[in-house]
Amino acid sequence: xxxxxxxxxxxxxxxxxxxxxxxxxxxxxxxxxxxxxxxxxxxxxxxxxxxxxxxxxxxxxxxxxxxxxxxxxxxxxxxxxxxxxxxxxxxxxxxxxxxxxxxxxxxxxxxxxxxxxxxxxxxxxxxxxxxxxxxxxxxxxxxxxxxxxxxxxxxxxxxxxxxxxxxxxxxxxxxxxxxxxxxxxxxxxxxxxxxxxxxxxxx
Numbered sequence: 001x002x003x004x005x006x007x008x009x010x011x012x013x014x015x016x017x018x019x020x021x022x023x024x025x026x027x028x029x030x031x032x033x034x035x036x037x038x039x040x041x042x043x044x045x046x047x048x049x050x051x052x053x054x055x056x057x058x059x060x061x062x063x064x065x066x067x068x069x070x071x072x073x074x075x076x077x078x079x080x081x082x083x084x085x086x087x088x089x090x091x092x093x094x095x096x097x098x099x100x101x102x103x104x105x106x107x108x109x110x111x112x113x114x115x116x117x118x119x120x121x122x123x124x125x126x127x128x129x130x131x132x133x134x135x136x137x138x139x140x141x142x143x144x145x146x147x148x149x150x151x152x153x154x155x156x157x158x159x160x161x162x163x164x165x166x167x168x169x170x171x172x173x174x175x176x177x178x179x180x181x182x183x184x185x186x187x188x189x190x191x192x193x194x195x196x197x198x199x200x201x202x203x
Contacts, residue, residue: 031061031068031071034070035070039058042055042057042077042081045057046084055081059078069108069109075098075099075101075105076099076102076111079095079096079115082094083118093126096126103119124179135173
């Protein structure tokens with residue numbers, strides 16, 4: 001085979017193998033080239049309820065490309081998945097820690113505004129849960145005392161006061177549940193705003 005035909009044939013094969021890579025993407029740094037595919041994989045895993053896999057994919061990218069702008073974004077998305085109400089293996093503490101690291105980073109980031117909103121909602125939800133748990137525990141502790149026959153016979157006024165306190169605590173728990181529901185709705189709204197993947201800014 002003539003040499004020029006061999007060269008042309010090799011060029012055609014190379015062109016075909018690179019057809020799916022645009023010239024712009026081809027010359028991008030490796031983290032930028034790999035980021036959108038990695039993020040989409042993590043998003044697909046999270047949508048299917050595979051949160052552990054989603055977190056692992058993002059953590060692996062962070063470890064493979066440390067210091068890159070895209071690696072910074074992994075912390076934000078890991079927090080989003082950690083705080084997803086359907087994530088039974090996630091941790092609010094871990095999510096808040098990731099958001100703090102993301103917000104505190106001085107490099108260019110794509111979701112600073114969303115991260116701050118998400119952190120505020122997550123912190124409020126965590127505080128409400130803790131307070132609701134404390135009130136519920138106090139309510140359970142007060143119930144046996146309120147139903148004690150000895151207490152009823154000797155100090156009826158205390159029993160009445162305990163009953164009123166119990167009712168007030170129950171009302172507070174209902175209020176807290178409403179607040180939690182509103183916080184969850186806000187979290188869902190934030191998640192919907194993040195539905196479209198965004199390429200992190202460079203520089």
